[in-house]
Amino acid sequence: MAGASRNATHPPVNVIVSGHVDSGKSTLTGHLLHLLGVVSTEEINRMKAESTGSKMGSFCYAWVSDSSATEREHGVTTDISVNRFVTDHRLVTIIDSPGHRDFIPNMIAGANQAQSALMILDASIGNFEAGFMRGGQTREHLQLMASLGVKSIILVVNKMDKVDWCRDRFNFIRKSILKYVQGVGFTSGVVVPCSGFQGDNLMTRVDPATVPGSDWYKGPTLIEAIDRLPPLQPDIRQPVRLVVRDTLEASSRGILRIQAQILGGFISTGDQLLFLPAIETGTVTGM
Numbered sequence: 001m002a003g004a005s006r007n008a009t010h011p012p013v014n015v016i017v018s019g020h021v022d023s024g025k026s027t028l029t030g031h032l033l034h035l036l037g038v039v040s041t042e043e044i045n046r047m048k049a050e051s052t053g054s055k056m057g058s059f060c061y062a063w064v065s066d067s068s069a070t071e072r073e074h075g076v077t078t079d080i081s082v083n084r085f086v087t088d089h090r091l092v093t094i095i096d097s098p099g100h101r102d103f104i105p106n107m108i109a110g111a112n113q114a115q116s117a118l119m120i121l122d123a124s125i126g127n128f129e130a131g132f133m134r135g136g137q138t139r140e141h142l143q144l145m146a147s148l149g150v151k152s153i154i155l156v157v158n159k160m161d162k163v164d165w166c167r168d169r170f171n172f173i174r175k176s177i178l179k180y181v182q183g184v185g186f187t188s189g190v191v192v193p194c195s196g197f198q199g200d201n202l203m204t205r206v207d208p209a210t211v212p213g214s215d216w217y218k219g220p221t222l223i224e225a226i227d228r229l230p231p232l233q234p235d236i237r238q239p240v241r242l243v244v245r246d247t248l249e250a251s252s253r254g255i256l257r258i259q260a261q262i263l264g265g266f267i268s269t270g271d272q273l274l275f276l277p278a279i280e281t282g283t284v285t286g287m
């Protein structure tokens with residue numbers, strides 16, 4: 001159903017992975033990228049061996065996103081990491097982001113590039129509550145994303161293995177979060193249970209034969225939910241907003257060749273652009 005091709009012509013969708021600290025964002029992202037073939041089995045096996053050797057074995061999938069020595073040593077994401085994959089109908093750019101409140105500016109930088117979100121909720125007893133109460137990052141991230149223009153959201157009830165796929169626990173979290181999400185202003189909000197670490201319900205429906213107690217779930221897998229996200233449709237009536245993805249060439253005459261994605265408005269040769277956070281202006285000489 002999906003894979004790592006970068007040449008897909010499917011409509012693009014940019015998805016930020018957000019949520020309270022330690023809810024399992026990087027683990028879920030890394031495991032999904034592995035199942036999609038973006039990260040090879042050899043690479044995962046190497047990360048499993050190295051993380052186990054550093055007594056951080058439970059972070060093996062998180063190491064796909066968390067590539068810096070600090071992130072790996074402390075088991076905490078500090079910056080965003082961006083990957084691409086294709087599904088049946090979408091070209092997905094997935095942006096893993098930090099949950100720790102110290103790194104909120106980096107989470108905002110990621111949310112700025114996205115129109116859709118995976119909000120990761122830790123189903124474990126006490127952990128959903130810690131993230132959802134005042135001072136937790138769940139509400140803060142939802143409010144930030146809504147104010148930054150993220151429109152659609154998939155609510156991922158993660159670590160279901162830690163609550164034995166308890167249907168009542170899922171329904172409790174589902175009810176609590178949906179009420180809040182609608183109040184913040186998101187239009188859609190499908191709720192998907194899964195285990196990012198075990199890989200259940202990421203690419204294939206959780207199997208009651210191997211995961212006892214999960215037979216009640218008949219909804220979409222995570223990848224099916226992602227495949228149904230509304231695609232990016234830049235609104236040309238909005239002010240110009242584009243995300244610089246890469247600098248391809250810088251000439252001595254001061255001409256910079258960049259790769260960028262237009263999120264709104266339209267640009268023409270001769271237009272002046274303001275680049276942030278550098279606060280520098282530039283003139284469009286060609287596209």
Ligand SMILES: Nc1nc2c(ncn2[C@@H]2O[C@H](COP(=O)(O)OP(=O)(O)OP(=O)(O)O)[C@@H](O)[C@H]2O)c(=O)[nH]1
Nearest residue numbers: 021022023024025026027058076077099159196197
């Ligand atoms: N049992 C279980 N543990 C999980 C699951 N997902 C993640 N974990 C564990 O939760 C811990 C934190 O996982 P991370 O993926 O680093 O969490 P995170 O949300 O990316 O962390 P920050 O970005 O630093 O906020 C690790 O020990 C993971 O192994 C899951 O589905 N089940």
